[in-house]
Amino acid sequence: MVCPRIISISNQKGGVGKTTTAINLASSFSLLGKRTLLVDLDPQANATTGVGIDPDTVSSHVYHVMIGEKDINSVILPTKLKGFFVAPSHTDLVGVEVELMGMESREHILARCLEKVDGGFDYIIIDCPPSLGLLTLNALTASHSILIPVQCEYYALEGLKSLLNTFRLVKKRLNPGLSIEGYLLTMHDTRTRLSNDIAENMKAHFGAQVFRTIIPRNIRLCEAPSFGLPICLYDISSRGAQHYLMLAKEVLSTEVTHEA
Numbered sequence: 001m002v003c004p005r006i007i008s009i010s011n012q013k014g015g016v017g018k019t020t021t022a023i024n025l026a027s028s029f030s031l032l033g034k035r036t037l038l039v040d041l042d043p044q045a046n047a048t049t050g051v052g053i054d055p056d057t058v059s060s061h062v063y064h065v066m067i068g069e070k071d072i073n074s075v076i077l078p079t080k081l082k083g084f085f086v087a088p089s090h091t092d093l094v095g096v097e098v099e100l101m102g103m104e105s106r107e108h109i110l111a112r113c114l115e116k117v118d119g120g121f122d123y124i125i126i127d128c129p130p131s132l133g134l135l136t137l138n139a140l141t142a143s144h145s146i147l148i149p150v151q152c153e154y155y156a157l158e159g160l161k162s163l164l165n166t167f168r169l170v171k172k173r174l175n176p177g178l179s180i181e182g183y184l185l186t187m188h189d190t191r192t193r194l195s196n197d198i199a200e201n202m203k204a205h206f207g208a209q210v211f212r213t214i215i216p217r218n219i220r221l222c223e224a225p226s227f228g229l230p231i232c233l234y235d236i237s238s239r240g241a242q243h244y245l246m247l248a249k250e251v252l253s254t255e256v257t258h259e260a
Contacts, residue, residue, distance in 0.1 A: 004037070004121040005255065006114060007181055008143040010128040010136060013159040016151040017186035019046045020221060022127035024240070025147075027051075027230035028248035030084035034122040037076065040089035041110070041135050047127040048088040051079045052228030055090045063092040065113050066138075067099055072113045081233060085119070097134040106134060107174055111142035132166045140170040145181035147251075150202060152188040152195040152214075157205075181254075184247065186215040213247040216240065 009022040019042065026038040040047040040062060045055040055061065058077070064070035065087070076085050100106045114124060126139045140146060146167060150156050171178045183206050189195045202210050215221075221240035224231045231241040 004117070004124045005145075006124045006126065006143045007251075008126040008128055008136075008139040008146045009149065010139065010146055010163065011148050011150070011159065012130050012132050012136070012163060013151075013155075014130045017149045017184075017215060018130065019050060019127050020225075021147070021149045021184060021186065021215070021244075022047050022125050023050045023225075024221075024231050024244040025248055025251070026123070026125040027079075027081055027084050027232050028244045029123050029125075029252075030081050031232055031245065032248055032252065033083070034252070035083045035085075035120055036123045036125065037085045037087065037117065037119070037121045038079075039087045039110075039114075039124060039126045039139075041093070041139055042089055042127050042129040043091055043094035043135075044129070045089040045091065045093075046225070048086060048090075049228065050225040051084075051086050051230065053077060053079075053086065053088050055088055058088050058090065061088045061090040061092070063090050063096060066093070066096050066109055066135075068109075072117055073119070076117075076119065079230075080228075081230065084230075085121075093135070100134065107137045107141045110138035111175075114142050132162060136166070137170065137174070140167065140178060141174045143175070143178060145179045147181040147184060149184045149186045149215075150198075151186050152198045154194065156198045157201070180209055181251065182209050182211045184211050184213070184215065187217045188214045189217045211247060211250055213243055213250050215243050215247070218243075 026036045029036040060075045218240035220235045220238035224234035
């Protein structure tokens, strides 16, 4: 039985390319022959719409899984890309923290659900909400690693301290095996000094944990979600598509190194 590697995409600072990364890293894995499940854990459901699924037309979604009404396998849907599946979200998920407030071990709900996933997935990518609440705690508790997108703009490092404190807390109390997959620089514009300065600062602070692949600011990446397509289906020749493929290959090569 395949034991999937679970990676959370998280940064509580909005607008950093979190959902774009979740969709396009997951779809790039699929292009490279890795059967991949994208779990949309964000009540905004942008990852769901970004792969062409209208949350309002879906009768069962991650909310039902989190409150124990549905098995996760019953909500998984195929996308337009072979080997790429999604567990859709819905705005109902916004109330899950209140509903689960009194539940024992509520931080482990998603981990228990993902243990039941069948379908032979190689990777499970979790798109976290832009907050450090119960949903993100569930994602980190269920994951092997966390990938942190960082926008190459002013205040890029803002919020990282809180996220890293949460990471350390989860690792200490809930998930000792959790690691940092890496920091991904996004929306990089080589023409601006600021983008280049942020990139250098990140490398100075975090060294080899910063991915070599940098995601450029790319209009095709911005357009793709409105068509309900990952960038590899919308425009495979675009710089955005090519760089996410490079990122997927970099992550895969790292996994090989870890396994060795």
